[in-house]
Amino acid sequence: MGKQKKSEIARIAISTGGGDAPGLNAVIKAAVVAADNRGWEVFGIRDGFNGIMNPGAYPEGGAIRLTRRSVQGIAHLGGTIIGTTNRGNPIRFPVPQPDGTVKEVDRSDELVAGLARLNIDALISIGGDGSLEIAHVLARKGVKIVGVPKTIDNDLEKTVATFGFDTAVSFATECIDRLHSTAEAHQRVMVVEVMGRYAGWIALHAGVSATADVILIPEIPYDLGKVREKIEQRERGGHRFSIVVVAEGAQVKGGERSVVEREAGKMERLGGAGDFVAAEIHRLTGKETRVVVLGHLLRGGTPTTFDRLIALRFGAAAVRALEEGKSGVMVALNPPTVEYVPLAQATNRMKAVPLDCDTILTARDLGISFGD
Ligand code: F6P
Numbered sequence: 001m002g003k004q005k006k007s008e009i010a011r012i013a014i015s016t017g018g019g020d021a022p023g024l025n026a027v028i029k030a031a032v033v034a035a036d037n038r039g040w041e042v043f044g045i046r047d048g049f050n051g052i053m054n055p056g057a058y059p060e061g062g063a064i065r066l067t068r069r070s071v072q073g074i075a076h077l078g079g080t081i082i083g084t085t086n087r088g089n090p091i092r093f094p095v096p097q098p099d100g101t102v103k104e105v106d107r108s109d110e111l112v113a114g115l116a117r118l119n120i121d122a123l124i125s126i127g128g129d130g131s132l133e134i135a136h137v138l139a140r141k142g143v144k145i146v147g148v149p150k151t152i153d154n155d156l157e158k159t160v161a162t163f164g165f166d167t168a169v170s171f172a173t174e175c176i177d178r179l180h181s182t183a184e185a186h187q188r189v190m191v192v193e194v195m196g197r198y199a200g201w202i203a204l205h206a207g208v209s210a211t212a213d214v215i216l217i218p219e220i221p222y223d224l225g226k227v228r229e230k231i232e233q234r235e236r237g238g239h240r241f242s243i244v245v246v247a248e249g250a251q252v253k254g255g256e257r258s259v260v261e262r263e264a265g266k267m268e269r270l271g272g273a274g275d276f277v278a279a280e281i282h283r284l285t286g287k288e289t290r291v292v293v294l295g296h297l298l299r300g301g302t303p304t305t306f307d308r309l310i311a312l313r314f315g316a317a318a319v320r321a322l323e324e325g326k327s328g329v330m331v332a333l334n335p336p337t338v339e340y341v342p343l344a345q346a347t348n349r350m351k352a353v354p355l356d357c358d359t360i361l362t363a364r365d366l367g368i369s370f371g372d
Contacts, residue, residue, distance in 0.1 A: 021164025222371025
């Protein structure tokens, strides 16, 4: 495809923020090539917005030129060639105070000024709820910006899917499949903890696909007595092993989420939900239990075809949006098309698993327990 007519945009920047997800490089590739086709220059901001907020930390520049050549052969690679971070959110920047406390400060004006210094006409911000919220603030301050939804957690409203989720679910399903034989051979309860933050999408989709026996998700606080009942019912039926999938954000009825780190300016870090469930199952049933935490393995690897394709479509759609003069919007999958939704709507609230959704009903029909 030859160069198209130049619009009023000459220079754009791309940033990837939050936890990485397979497909980020595919978005970058599509956006860079589509922009280059329009005669635009593209810069990649290093590590979320750090390259702008703290350019001194990057001897080679906080924003690097991205060319067709620099994005060759990257669409199938996990990670992001420009780096990312889920720390130091510029609209809630952590500033240590003399009394030892940490105050969150809005530094978005510095970000706007930094973009202007680099003569950036428009920005493509790829990220989850945090990055899209930053994008929304920048849009309100007059920055031309289009958001691209990314997260393995699938917890973003207004898009049927985010890239990264399908890859994470596929890998988790394969891992759970593999655990069946060892669980059965040793007559154990295998507890598998998966990421997903405050939503149970990964646990639900992988757990149902791999026919787990129990799935514990944040949307349904669980009762350990019910988990025990399910395991003992299986024992009576001659199945002396069980597979329990636990979302990292799951919580026991009347209890709290398992958190390993909570600090101002940092996203709360979840962990330990699987260990807790395994210890309780052992205490209640006397059965030997083992825990597998899939954790960051779910964020790695080659994006599945589904994720790669929507990532490429999102990247190209973001450039088309800027060309059409759109701003303050997020590209969103609404099959069969990619559409644009206002950032205000996209960042309104988290997309939790609806308790009456077909996948939950299917799980219940298959006899899978949610511990309720
Ligand atoms: O939001 C993506 C995610 O992978 C969550 O599922 C998880 O809770 C979190 O990021 C982990 O973040 P970190 O990389 O800081 O451990």
